Amino acid sequence: MRVGLDYRPATVAPQSGIGRQVCALEQALLARNATTLVRFSEAPLDHAQRQSACCPEWASPLDGLQRPQVRLRFEAGFLPRALREQRVDLYIATANMGLPLGRKARNQRQALLLHDLFQLTEHNHHRSRLKALAYRFIDGLSIAWSVWRANRVWCPSLFSAEETKRLFPFARNKVRVLPNLVEPCTSEPAPRPGSLPARYWLAVGTREPRKNMAHFVSNWRAARAASSEVPDLLLVGHCEDLPETLRTLPGLHWRSGLSDAELQALYQHAECLWQPSYAEGFGLPVVEALGYGTPVALARGSALDEVAPSQSPRFAPHDADDLRRCLLELAQRPLPRDESLREWAARYAPAAYRARLDELLRELDA
Missing domain, CATH: 3.40.50.2000 (Glycogen Phosphorylase B;)
Structure with a gap:
């Protein structure tokens, strides 16, 4: 053929x-x-x-x-x-x-x-x-x-x-x-990226409105004001994709133009990957994070209902109260890294x- x-x-x-x-x-x-x-x-x-x-x-x-x-x-x-x-x-x-x-x-x-x-x-x-x-x-x-x-x-x-x-x-x-297809993670642990806090949450993708990132960052800021246990947030994207009032918040870190190895290191050392999109056709960062055993928290609906295990924390994408509840719960009781998450990711x-x-x-x- x-x-x-x-x-x-x-x-x-x-x-x-x-x-x-x-x-x-x-x-x-x-x-x-x-x-x-x-x-x-x-x-x-x-x-x-x-x-x-x-x-x-x-x-x-x-x-x-x-x-x-x-x-x-x-x-x-x-x-x-x-x-x-x-x-x-x-x-x-x-x-x-x-x-x-x-x-x-x-x-x-x-x-x-x-x-x-x-x-x-x-x-x-x-x-x-x-x-x-x-x-x-x-x-x-x-x-x-x-x-x-x-x-x-x-x-x-x-x-x-x-x-x-x-x-x-x-x-x-x-x-x-x-x-x-989602390539499996490397067996060797990556060095921890420099200039990052001991604890951080990760989100990947900021450009399209459906990524829902302005809503997410606004509620992360509110949760951080309510509890000192809410970790810093690292966004992979460009600050111009958010309203100016959200671009330089304390505890917010930006990364762009990353190599595969640099992105993999961020996945490996993140406490949790957040995927707040209200519309996804697949959800590649979710599966990539799971491949490293990194817990994920994600919005309900679209393809995100399919690409993560049922026990992964979920929230309504447009409900600020539900999102803040999830943010505060995971700040106070972080999820452990789990080898079963790698097994889930292997299906891709x-x-x-x-x-x-x-x-x-x-x-x-x-």
Whole structure:
């Protein structure tokens, strides 16, 4: 089987959540017998990606690959012909959309990795209201086209799968769950990051409004005022994502641009990971933290109901009283590190991911 993979997310941002899943899919496909992988991407003319991927002859700026006009040129003006020339049996679009526009080659199958539908259901981060409305309209058309065109739609959680069926009832029979791959933690303990307090809580991701971080930080501040036992808070993100009044609170620490090793060290030494999002398609930081035996506390609802054990503390994402209750309880009675949390996280390890991918590929090949 010759499998074509939309590699654009990994070209632009290999350390992003979607980019890492594209790389995971790439490695799983390379490990399969009787499977040839062909990457399809865009890049500047002097970019190293052109040595390993099938790219259009024109130059493409890395910071512009998500622009509608750039996507249209790639998906309509390059991809249909390139897939036929490369004799691709199965093409996998990897970023919620991106299946080719135009005539599909006979017997060619297509799959769509649909991570979530928050581009359509949530207020996302854009520089202007007009831009937000334009992107919602264009993304809506692009996602609907790809869901309609795909032979299979692969979602990382039951939540995302059910949302896909709700918004696109015509696709009910082709939606499947392919949980994300989460690499297991290293066996060696990482050195404790410098300049951090003896106790700290951790939260990862601040940009999108659905991360609910302003609400969380406001209530962390209130809980800290009520009890001196509430630890410092370390946020992985950018301070500009929060209102100015919350950016420089006492006990609040910021980190960004971390390497994998630096982030892993933060997971290992955190007393607890907090995930206050009111909308998640999977919840990668939750599983990453659990892989180190680090307790997690998370909001109820969306995919977060699936990715953590039932005994993990939970709170209503918009209920300030419930959140403060949870904050104060865990400050006064911290949860111990637990090896059973590692066992839970193992269900998202490479072996489980590759076994499920094989099932889905065999189904498509039947």
